[in-house]
Amino acid sequence: MKLHITNGDSVVGTLQDSFPGDTILPWRDVLHDGPVPAGRPLSEFSAVRAHFLAAESGLPYAQVLSEFQERDGLLARYAEFDETVLWFEHDLYDQLQLIQILDWFATQAADAPNLRLIQADDYLGRMEPAHFTELYPARQAVSAAQLSLASAAWLAVRSADPAELEPLLVPNTELPFLAAALTRLCEEYPWTTDGLSRTQRTIRELKNQGITDRADLFTAFTRQEEAIWMGDWSFFRVLDGEPPRGTGWQWNATLRRFESHPS
Structure with missing residues (x-):
């Protein structure tokens, strides 16, 4: 059984139809809005995000925090799955989620040999199930270079000095959509x-x-x-x-x- 991590609920149904029996994890967070503090482990970071999103949405903090804790708990169980596949698009919303997740996996890299990535140049939520099964064979093992770049980018995004983003605005082959997405953030x-x-x-x-x-x-x-x-x-x-x-x-x-x- 595989764990599929993707950008939100709009893709969950199609992925579930395409890969019945697998587990789908939507990464629900709008990381381009609100605080993204540096130097926090995922649990503390998620608590900060929950405070922000609860205040902005009017939902109870306990409810939002519980959803983050459930999400993070499933992520932490990745080793129980035969393979973890990341499905993310080219836009800023997705690229911020992707570098957050890859940065987390960078601390688990020695134990995550079956981490795979699909970088889509179109919107996953608009795709038919057949397109997902066509993309799946093209998944690639996440490389050390991709993990390193993602960690550098995630650190820069969370920095109090946005000038740290400037070196990351140059196109690269490891995460080909990242430079344009971070430029849009700037x-x-x-x-x-x-x-x-x-x-x-x-x-x-x-x-x-x-x-x-x-x-x-x-x-x-x-x-x-x-x-x-x-x-x-x-x-x-x-x-x-x-x-x-x-x-x-x-x-x-x-x-x-x-x-x-x-x-």
């Missing part, structure tokens, strides 16, 4: 040109075109993204006034680097 910091994030700027442009309905704004925003990564919940947080990421830093899109500024 674009959510205030820009040196106007102090707005890319999402805020896009919303302003769409409103200037006469689009005012919230759902229509989200649809139009999604159409302008190279890779769809933001769900409606995250989008509406920005629409309702959520400030850009971080304090004390701005993103210079022309130079593709961060610059400090007074908080």
Whole structure:
């Protein structure tokens, strides 16, 4: 029996249909929103995430924490399975989940010889079951280089200094979608040109075109993204006034680097 880990509930049913009898683990977290503290083991990190998501969603903290604990507990049992297969897409939402999971496995590497990865350049939630069975034979063993890169990227994402992301914006062969995804993350910091994030700027442009309905704004925003990564919940947080990421830093899109500024 195999353990399949993927980006969320939209894929669970199709994977279950494609691989009956296997166990499917959806990695439910929007890591591009809210705190991602460094130096915490997974249990403590999940508790921080549960606090944030409970406060934002209005769900009871105990309920959200219990879901994280169940998820993390199943992950910790990976050695009980013949193989662990990671299914993740090219967009920012997925790439952050992927590097978090690979970083965790980097601490288990000696005991995880059957870890496999499928990096999809299309949206898994839209695929038919037959496509999953076609992709499965192309899965590859996770390499030491991939684990090392993921750990470096996950450390940079959680750093108080976003300039640590800059070396990771160069395309690589190990995790080919990572550089573009992290560049998109950088674009959510205030820009040196106007102090707005890319999402805020896009919303302003769409409103200037006469689009005012919230759902229509989200649809139009999604159409302008190279890779769809933001769900409606995250989008509406920005629409309702959520400030850009971080304090004390701005993103210079022309130079593709961060610059400090007074908080």
